[in-house]
Amino acid sequence: MATALAALCAAAAVLLVPYALRLARYIGEVLRRNRLTRDVPGPRVYPVVGSLPAFLALMRDPHDELRKLLDKYGSTVRLPLLDRTLLVVMEPDDLQVVCTHPALATKPVEYARFLGSHIGQGLLNINEPLHRRHRKAITPSLHLDILHDFVAVFAKQAEVLADRVDERAADGAPGEVFNVQPEFGRMAGAALLQTVLTAPLHNMTEAETAAHVDALNETNLVIVYRALRPWWTNDTVFRLLSNQAEKFMRTAAAMESMVCRVLNAKTAELSAGLPPPPRRRMAFLDHMLRSKESEVMSRAELRDELKTFLFVGSSTSMDLMSLITLAMAMYGDVQRRVHQELDEVFGAPGTPGWDRPVVPEDLAHLAYLERTIKEVLRYAPPVPFVFRIATDDVRLPSGTLVPRGAYVGMVPAGTHRLERHFPDPYRFDPDRFLPENSAGRHPYAFVPFSAGSRNCIGMRYALMLAKTATATLLRRFAVHTAPGGPRGFHEVSVDTGATIMVRGGVQVRLQRRAPRPPGTPSPPTPAAH
Numbered sequence: 459m460a461t462a463l464a465a466l467c468a469a470a471a472v473l474l475v476p477y478a479l480r481l482a483r484y485i486g487e488v489l490r491r492n493r494l495t496r497d498v499p500g501p502r503v504y505p506v507v508g509s510l511p512a513f514l515a516l517m518r519d520p521h522d523e524l525r526k527l528l529d530k531y532g533s534t535v536r537l538p539l540l541d542r543t544l545l546v547v548m549e550p551d552d553l554q555v556v557c558t559h560p561a562l563a564t565k566p567v568e569y570a571r572f573l574g575s576h577i578g579q580g581l582l583n584i585n586e587p588l589h590r591r592h593r594k595a596i597t598p599s600l601h602l603d604i605l606h607d608f609v610a611v612f613a614k615q616a617e618v619l620a621d622r623v624d625e626r627a628a629d630g631a632p633g634e635v636f637n638v639q640p641e642f643g644r645m646a647g648a649a650l651l652q653t654v655l656t657a658p659l660h661n662m663t664e665a666e667t668a669a670h671v672d673a674l675n676e677t678n679l680v681i682v683y684r685a686l687r688p689w690w691t692n693d694t695v696f697r698l699l700s701n702q703a704e705k706f707m708r709t710a711a712a713m714e715s716m717v718c719r720v721l722n723a724k725t726a727e728l729s730a731g732l733p734p735p736p737r738r739r740m741a742f743l744d745h746m747l748r749s750k751e752s753e754v755m756s757r758a759e760l761r762d763e764l765k766t767f768l769f770v771g772s773s774t775s776m777d778l779m780s781l782i783t784l785a786m787a788m789y790g791d792v793q794r795r796v797h798q799e800l801d802e803v804f805g806a807p808g809t810p811g812w813d814r815p816v817v818p819e820d821l822a823h824l825a826y827l828e829r830t831i832k833e834v835l836r837y838a839p840p841v842p843f844v845f846r847i848a849t850d851d852v853r854l855p856s857g858t859l860v861p862r863g864a865y866v867g868m869v870p871a872g873t874h875r876l877e878r879h880f881p882d883p884y885r886f887d888p889d890r891f892l893p894e895n896s897a898g899r900h901p902y903a904f905v906p907f908s909a910g911s912r913n914c915i916g917m918r919y920a921l922m923l924a925k926t927a928t929a930t931l932l933r934r935f936a937v938h939t940a941p942g943g944p945r946g947f948h949e950v951s952v953d954t955g956a957t958i959m960v961r962g963g964v965q966v967r968l969q970r971r972a973p974r975p976p977g978t979p980s981p982p983t984p985a986a987h
């Protein structure tokens with residue numbers, strides 16, 4: 459009996475050895491990371507949770523908390539979080555290494571864990587070697603010629619938006635206060651469906667399109683709701699107990715059904731031998747289905763990339779366009795100069811052709827608007843954080859050692875507030891981006907789209923969309939803040955989502971620049987959100 463028991467204990471010990479060794483190795487790695495980063499300044503470290511309170515405060519209010527961190531600890535900050543070590547890095551020299559070093563090209567597992575339910579495995583959350591293969595296949599579908607073809611869609615959708623919000627505008631004085639952000643969400647979602655997915659909207663009703671777009675916007679909120687609450691990490695617990703579970707699953711199902719519907723329709727077109735749409739070059743989905751690149755991706759991979767583009771593209775673009783509109787309302791001098799430039803290119807309000815659709819050739823003439831968009835991206839970059847995990851030890855130019863297994867966080871808003879790269883950083887000044895004022899600026903000092911091999915593949919798309927939408931809206935309206943609203947970005951509070959969101963919405967009022975001609979029928983009342 460005793461021998462049997464001893465044998466059993468010995469067998470159990472043998473079985474447990476690999477787990478014990480793994481645990482010992484894991485603890486060793488955690489201790490090593492903590493030891494090697496001990497001297498990096500940062501907020502108070504509590505037992506077990508580390509600097510979690512400071513991290514959560516930063517996620518809740520990225521702008522104000524960031525300012526406090528910068529003032530207190532400088533441009534490299536250490537935040538140990540439970541068993542992880544996060545180094546927040548803001549110096550451009552350091553960012554250059556973070557964005558280009560092969561040992562810092564990997565996205566942490568949280569990207570797949572938190573986004574996978576809605577976008578699957580796409581460019582944003584896959585790693586090498588798959589990432590390089592997908593990126594190479596997709597890049598030609600965002601060629602400049604193709605983007606030029608998209609401007610007509612952007613202009614059309616911007617006019618739809620302008621007609622919708624016209625109902626809330628007034629002549630000679632600001633109209634009613636409303637939140638413009640959902641309007642831009644609808645506009646960006648519809649533009650992405652028509653361009654990247656090359657989905658003919660004619661086979662979807664207005665209500666269906668609106669429902670899809672609303673689901674996209676809800677996705678942004680619900681994903682981050684869960685990501686910021688570690689107690690909802692477990693799927694079963696979340697599904698059974700959270701009051702957000704229904705929304706979470708509904709939006710994930712809506713993303714899936716929207717993309718599958720388009721994919722099925724496109725595949726049917728292809729089998730019926732229908733020619734591709736009349737474009738000089740083919741856009742994303744047509745390109746992926748009709749070129750040899752289609753062989754590189756399975757149908758499931760393609761579906762996930764479409765979901766990724768829809769999700770990333772619509773939430774970021776909605777944010778950028780809302781923030782530009784808010785900037786116009788808050789900085790009256792800037793808005794006046796934008797109006798002046800628009801009037802020079804299109805004609806003064808009410809003159810023939812002043813409200814014609816934007817064409818690609820116009821965009822090159824809107825240099826001040828472009829500088830304004832860049833200044834919004836500097837002061838209030840829509841993507842608040844970008845994370846990497848070190849697969850090996852890397853020494854940064856500032857001297858900070860990033861040990862293997864440590865997380866590196868880039869915070870574009872922090873880099874954009876460093877005085878030596880952007881003097882007087884809390885002043886809103888589009889002329890910082892005049893060529894003479896940008897000469898000699900560090901190439902990694904302005905990183906709203908990240909940089910290097912994992913930079914934003916949709917950067918030019920986003921800039922063209924924002925420029926076209928703003929040029930369309932601002933020709934028709936002057937924008938005002940709500941009474942008592944913020945007087946500058948320093949008074950705007952934001953919440954962190956996958957993108958930043960202005961707390962309480964982007965509340966503005968619109969004043970028509972040319973009165974609606976008598977007898978013009980009112981546009982339909984905008985649908986409630």
Ligand code: HEM
Nearest residue numbers: 581582770771774775778841844907908912914915916920
């Ligand atoms: C103002 C608008 C936008 C901003 C500020 C922005 C910013 C960014 C940033 C910072 C990243 C890096 C994220 C990370 O590494 O964690 C990124 C990646 C990405 N963006 Fe954008 N983005 C914008 C618009 C768009 C649009 C319109 C699209 C699609 C048409 C798009 C598609 C993507 C994709 C697919 C990635 C992953 C790229 C990769 O890892 O290879 N983005 N974006």
